[in-house]
Amino acid sequence: MQQIATFNLKETDLLDRCEAILTESSPTLASHLQGLRSDVRLLSEIANRSPSPNSDFNGQRDGRSWRTLAEKLKNQGIDAVVNLPVKAVVGRSFLVSKLHLFGFLEKVSHTDGRLLQLQSGMEDCYHDILFDLMAEDLYISVISESKGGEPWLHRATEELIRMWDYRTSANKKEFAPNLRKLWSVRHTIVPVLGTLRGTVELMRLSFGLSPMWHSFILSQAKKEGMTHALEEYLFSLSYEQISLLRVYMQEKGIAAISRAQAMELLLQCGETAFEKGEGSSAIQLYHSFLQRQTLAKGRRLTQSKGPHRSLEEYFLIYLWEVEEKEEEGKVGKE
Structure with missing residues (x-):
């Protein structure tokens, strides 16, 4: 045993x-x-x-x-x-x-x-x-x-x-280091609320990411659920909060909004902070994951718009798909 x-x-x-x-x-x-x-x-x-x-x-x-x-x-x-x-x-x-x-x-x-x-x-x-x-x-x-x-x-x-x-x-050797790296890169860049394409391009151009992350983002960028999940991860805001802010930006005719402005507007709308920023980076990541996972499950149950999985789930599925293709390739050669 x-x-x-x-x-x-x-x-x-x-x-x-x-x-x-x-x-x-x-x-x-x-x-x-x-x-x-x-x-x-x-x-x-x-x-x-x-x-x-x-x-x-x-x-x-x-x-x-x-x-x-x-x-x-x-x-x-x-x-x-x-x-x-x-x-x-x-x-x-x-x-x-x-x-x-x-x-x-x-x-x-x-x-x-x-x-x-x-x-x-x-x-x-x-x-x-x-x-x-x-x-x-x-x-x-x-x-x-x-x-x-x-x-x-x-x-x-x-x-x-x-x-x-x-x-x-x-998958720990592949998954955990990549997740830590993305969390680290996330804190070194200052994401602004722009177009969806801009968010993906921002991640593609981030030299701190591993080849695995670049491959994942490049191959999955056209999937609506994944890109929304990526935004939630990057901005530390829920899909619903990001949507609210984008409506505000469109109405006011502005291309970008600072985090301070975003927080002020969300508080005025009765929204609470999506991320507290307390504890170590690993604890913050785990709390963020649990929040986003809970929101995704709620959307699945109600069939609401927005990501139905967390970014981590999309990434893990991608790793499995890559492994499946690699094994199929080996069998084909044999």
């Missing part, structure tokens, strides 16, 4: 060093850290004792394997599956507990100069765990809202099940 690794070597080394420092400077905080590590370890042990969704449970041929579970996910969606594997549920709790552990270290890092020197490592560990949680949310959302016949759907369900088994994303 596949085992979930409680901590990797980098995490273990960091935790050991922090615990040694806190043992000297604050035994109380050191004791709390030990308790948190114990909780994380306990959850990983429970998850590892749970049957793997990637094989028949306990070696018994009860007809349930990753194949039957994949079909259930595709046909019914996540929300309709009331009997999710224990390993999936406990594994999620394991990641959340682990996230709180490294969040605690970040909070107490200011108590000792030696801990401050380790803060960068704490943030890296925290962000990696956050991206694992975000990836699971993404996979669940994409699969739940699928129509059942998409060419990438079987790959998506297999990756989700492997994630439940390993507690890591198969």
Whole structure:
């Protein structure tokens, strides 16, 4: 059975060093850290004792394997599956507990100069765990809202099940760095509300983006949903707020509007800020994703205008489509 690794070597080394420092400077905080590590370890042990969704449970041929579970996910969606594997549920709790552990270290890092020197490592560990949680949310959302016949759907369900088994994303090496890069580039450019084409061109001309992002934007730019999702991501505004501002700009005959002007107008219209700007960049990205995902789901349910998926979902689907084409190409050559 596949085992979930409680901590990797980098995490273990960091935790050991922090615990040694806190043992000297604050035994109380050191004791709390030990308790948190114990909780994380306990959850990983429970998850590892749970049957793997990637094989028949306990070696018994009860007809349930990753194949039957994949079909259930595709046909019914996540929300309709009331009997999710224990390993999936406990594994999620394991990641959340682990996230709180490294969040605690970040909070107490200011108590000792030696801990401050380790803060960068704490943030890296925290962000990696956050991206694992975000990836699971993404996979669940994409699969739940699928129509059942998409060419990438079987790959998506297999990756989700492997994630439940390993507690890591198969696309993490490609997905997480690209998402971080786009978030970083987003803060270095100053997007203005112009035409839709202008938004896409702005991203194409951004030298900070990876070739994968350029390929994604170039190939998907004509899809209305994706371009609107890109605008939501860039402007930190909902599709509805952007539409409201564009009507205002058209009525006033202006080509662009500053963020300060936009915020003032939205407040006058009773709109709240789409992004608070609180916490680390990874936390801001995760909160932004959850907001945009919730709005997209609401539009799907009401069949309203605007993006029916978040930008991250469009990007993940694109990665799967690229992988499918590459595999088809290999088969064709053989």
